[in-house]
Amino acid sequence: MARPSNAKTGAAVAIAVTTLCALVTVGTEYAGALELRIGTFALVLLPLFFAFVITVAVNLSLSWRRPDAAALIWSCAGQLLQLLTVVFVVRAGVVLGTALPTIVEAGPAILVQSFGKVGTALLAFPAALLLGFGRASIGATFSIGREPSIALVTERYGISGPEGSGVLATYISGTLFGSLFFSALAGVGSAIPLFGSTALAMACGVGSGGMTISCAGSLAHGSHDLPQDEILALATASDVLTYVTTMLLGAFVVLPVLERLYRSPAAVRNRLESGDTLEAKATVVPSRLVAGLAVTVLLLVTLGWRAAPGVFVLLALAFGVRILGNRTGRFVPTVLWAALVGAVLTAPGLPWSATMLRILSAVDLLTLATAVLSCVGLCVTTRQLKILRTLSWRAVVVTLLVFAGSFFTSALLAQAVLSLGGFAG
Template sequence: MVMSEWSSAKTGTAVVIGVTALCALVTAGTEYAGALELRIGSFALVLLPLFFAFVITVVLNLSLSWRRPDAAAPIWSCAGQLLQLLTVVFVVRAGVVLGTALPTIAEAGPAILVQSLGKAGTALLAFPAALLLGFGRASIGATFSIGREPSIALVTERYGIAGPEGSGVLATYISGTLFGSLFFSVLAGIGSTIPLFSSTALAMACGVGSGGMTISCAGSLAHGSRDLPQDDILALATASDVLTYVTTVLLGAFVVLPVLERLYRSPTAVRNRLVSGDTVEPKAAVVPSRLVSGLAVTGLLFVTSGWRAAPGMLLLLALAFGVRMLGDRTGRFVPTVLWAALVGAVLTVPGLPWSATMLRVLSAVDLLTLATAVLSCVGLCVTIRQLRILRTLSWRAVVVTLLVFAGSFFTSALLAQIVLSLGGFTG
């Protein structure tokens, strides 16, 4: 028994080292290569390093998954553990931007609150399309929200993940994981060419409840924006992103799902129900502890950000550990992500005695580089089961997901622009 435990620990250490080294290498390489801008007339598509990092790790992950699913399972589990901590670090760092730009956010505050209601716009375009494409009841799960983690939890509680509604939300989640960064880069580029929308309204619309997609959208928007500084765009997107976690659950549970249930009862909509296509994945034999995960993330951040950012990285990690412990106690009522954003913001609110020092230390850690590290880790979390569910719904899932994203983005931007215009805000 002792020998078996020692062997398991040794294997776990090797997996953690391998995953950390791969993420660090991919992050450093893509950051060094920089962004790629593709221009088609007046439209510009900006592919950030985080997008390439995700694609590279997905390809490497899937090539191993098809050949050795037994070997891939520990990698999925390990990457998932590292991602949990790395995401909290990212949100704390994003909260720093939120705190420093509170004056800008306060000025556009009513618009941020109102635009968050636009997250219910996911179903406007996508639900009818999903019914026409034969999703059946899967259309409810696929279109009621942007389809991230809170959405999966809500569907699991209400319907069960094995039913058609579960297949729908997983299809949107997987399509968003695979193509979300690209989708929102495109949507940000399209939105910036529409004279109706200001950069302020579009920045608010970028907050979709997913760090990777939010930062991809905001980064693409900031790259081409001439009327709003990059930090303000990131701050507005971060504030909206945090609100989205709340509105997804509230609007989804009490507004959108009941409405879609009622709409689905029509005779035409009941046809062609889909099954979930669930399969059983190999169980991971090794799950790294929080201490090992912390050491791995520390090494990853040192490699990708450099020694000059060491004080800021260590502070972010300490804050992330504290936030996770707090979230473990209050997660049922206050999600960890809300605590993370709040802690980062409180440390850097202008006028507080410690804000200048904290801002100097934490700003040494580049937010976009941190986002690239997050996406490189996400790519190693995509599993065979997720791909099989996506294959069941085929290309239709991608079409519906794109409509979900477009409905959320443009509905939110429109509501934000209306409030901004009524308030005389021209930024």
């Protein structure tokens, strides 16, 4: 007799989570972005940031008043998030497919510099261990911690673990300070004679639209050897390419290396003792059918009926990709398959690309990201918040080291390839 009760409870929780995420997404998208000017710098807070903050606040309130109900919310939102992130990455792969000509035209430098994103860990991982991050250091430093990073951590570790706490710490700190910091990094890079504007423009593409625009805009403002349009085009192409390299390098290179380093004797001495335990899991979760229906309703409500064909195509692809990901296991992550499928569907020159691009472009990527982040906010557990409160200012320090490592490593690689090719720009 427990099964019907559990099924009904799971369905009820899924309805509540879907309703809340839909209301928050629609409301924040309607309100729009907020621009804060600090001197010559502009800090732009997108709707997805406010969606995340609002659902975290609701989550916090519920956790304090009804911890038993909050556990159900965490579990249900986590189920929905697994599907939502795959849908998001497929849609992001569409951007990659359309940008392939620009990436090819930029030559090998833009491809090589994208591997510099592993530089996030060069400075930040040792610092995170010394500052007592524990296993959270793995999630915090393997990338710059944007949406694709959350998707990869969600698939591999679950968002409720210490790795999830780490990637959320980087995400929150990056949202608050990332645009401003990357504007400053562009200025610092321009002042170093080693780097040309072309290499710096490529390094600006970090897998985050706001940070990329801030970095490229600052660079274009002070550049005298490269047109503004070319700087923005190179940064945008690099930004799109970073979506794939974040998942590819993160899954096969950076995360395995950080896992091994974390088990080293030096790392053991610097672990945060309370950071390696897992949150208790709820026993009632929605079925896959209920989760699929909930995500479908959420996307149709937030994206509008005009985007309905694209939504259904993305959902069908996401279900297929998840089945494929389950077959390939840890060798080829689901999110990587999702990016590749999206790129293949819209790569120029293929007979179906124009039709698929028209259908899928109706699904706004930033609105989809807002829906994803509203769901992420409901996955934040009290234990994660305790870890974030414990990390405090240290999370900001590690995040800035992550950003600096990514930017300068990418710029170094790009400049090296450009110099070898006889192009000094």
